Amino acid sequence: MDIKITKTQNPKPKPAWENAGFCKYYSDHMFIMDGNKTKGWYDARIVPYGPLQMDPASLVFHYAQESFEGMKAFYGVDGKIRLFRPDANMKRMNITHKRMSIMEFDGDFVLKALDELIKIEKDWVPPVDEMAMYIRPFCIGNGTHLGVKSSDDFIYCIILSPVGAYYPEGMAPTKIYIEDKYVRSVEGGTGAYKAGANYAGTLQPGEEVLAKGFSQICWLDAKERKYIEEVGTSNIVFVIDGKVVTPTLKTGTILPGITRDTTLQLAREWGYDVEERPVSVEEVFKAADEGKLNEAFATGTAAVISPVGLIHYKGKEAIINDQKTGPLSQRIYDEVTDLQYGRKEDTRGWIHIVE
Ligand SMILES: Cc1ncc(COP(=O)(O)O)c(C=O)c1O
Incomplete structure (x- = not known):
């Protein structure tokens, strides 16, 4: 599947890294793909970060059919951006999908999409020791129905946020x-x-x-x-x-x-x-x-x-x-x-x- 890229016309100012906090700011773009239990995953795209338009009857709002992951990208001392064991996150997310009756996905494809997204957003990865860019992949059931059932339709999304050290004062017990x-x-x-x-x-x-x-x-x-x-x-x-x-x-x-x-x-x-x-x-x-x-x-x-x-x-x-x-x-x-x-x-x- 190709990934269609639409870049923002209005890039946001980046925070001073020392004020980035933990998930206070979100980057300029996000990855999205749609899924349907019959059709499979389709329409993979990187688009400007912004609200998702959802029907109020979307199943996730009522029966919490949702999965997520938490990962980070780090600027190395050699100027390269690194991820730590991202394959393990993809594997765990698919295990969650199975249990939550959400469509499974191709982890290699999503990692490829994540690489593309990070390359576009590389200036949002703080080039500072102990800081990183938090990566939040998540998936929601957005089929519409008011009655407990598994959704036929899903949105898979990845958003990014620069983050400081989790404990700014250091590893205080x-x-x-x-x-x-x-x-x-x-x-x-x-x-x-x-x-x-x-x-x-x-x-x-x-x-x-x-x-x-x-x-x-x-x-x-x-x-x-x-x-x-x-x-x-x-x-x-x-x-x-x-x-x-x-x-x-x-x-x-x-x-x-x-x-x-x-x-x-x-x-x-x-x-x-x-x-x-x-x-x-x-x-x-x-x-x-x-x-x-x-x-x-x-x-x-x-x-x-x-x-x-x-x-x-x-x-x-x-x-x-x-x-x-x-x-x-x-x-x-x-x-x-x-x-x-x-x-x-x-x-x-x-x-x-x-x-
Ligand atoms: C309930 C719970 N336990 C444990 C962890 C630690 O998992 P990991 O080391 O993969 O971040 C997390 C965070 O992801 C969590 O939400």
Whole structure:
């Protein structure tokens, strides 16, 4: 399929990079293609960034048939623009599509379209260390019907936004609140997929946690309220007595984070014992009491690594690593960002060069 390109006649002024914030500004162009369950994907195009015209009866407005991804483009020290493991995002998005009854797409074609879009928008990629251009692919069911059914028609879209460091003050360890009232996901549900529908229900609990003075919400399993699942929009990793321990994906209740996978691959490569298994709150607090909870950190595309300095559960608190960034957290952050900004050669096939 060809990609038709229509350039804007009114390019927007770019923000001063230090004021870019996180997704405050959007670039000049976006990628769109339409899909129909009978016809397939068609009319791929790059057009000026602007509103989508949608029928109010579009299924996405009523039954949340939607998927999305989050990726970043980085300006390397050699002037080349890099993506980090974009094939993994495309694969995960198609897995989401299957579960949400959305048409699957050709990931290689969308990556080609993304390359084209980034080349047009290269001046929107901040040429500044720790900054990047956030990439948001998403897909919505825009067939019209008021009655629960799967859409026959879809819009696939990619928009871009320059972003600063997720934590402008650096990797300051966060305080997390282990949620004992609300749950995010159940076995057999959709928690393992990147679907907008999973996020709406987390907003109010997240606000309650922020109001209590914590930086992030940590979810427990819905069945026993015993096992740690994930933290806000990140996965969680513990270093307990020198071992890297993280909640298993086998329950199908947490998002299989790409940064989580990167972290586990690096930790194994560096000789750590890595355990993917149920991790109970009890085990974590016991390890903290015994001085064996060496580190805890959240992993995700937005910040790569976010160290956890304190955990709270039903009035009990544990301080982790003196509320300082631990050695494994720092090493992973450095390795991943060195690859993303081209300071280190990619030997693992993780980097995709746009140009
Ligand atoms: C619920 C949830 N868990 C985990 C992650 C981390 O995933 P990744 O490392 O692929 O960004 C995200 C963010 O994408 C998320 O939304």
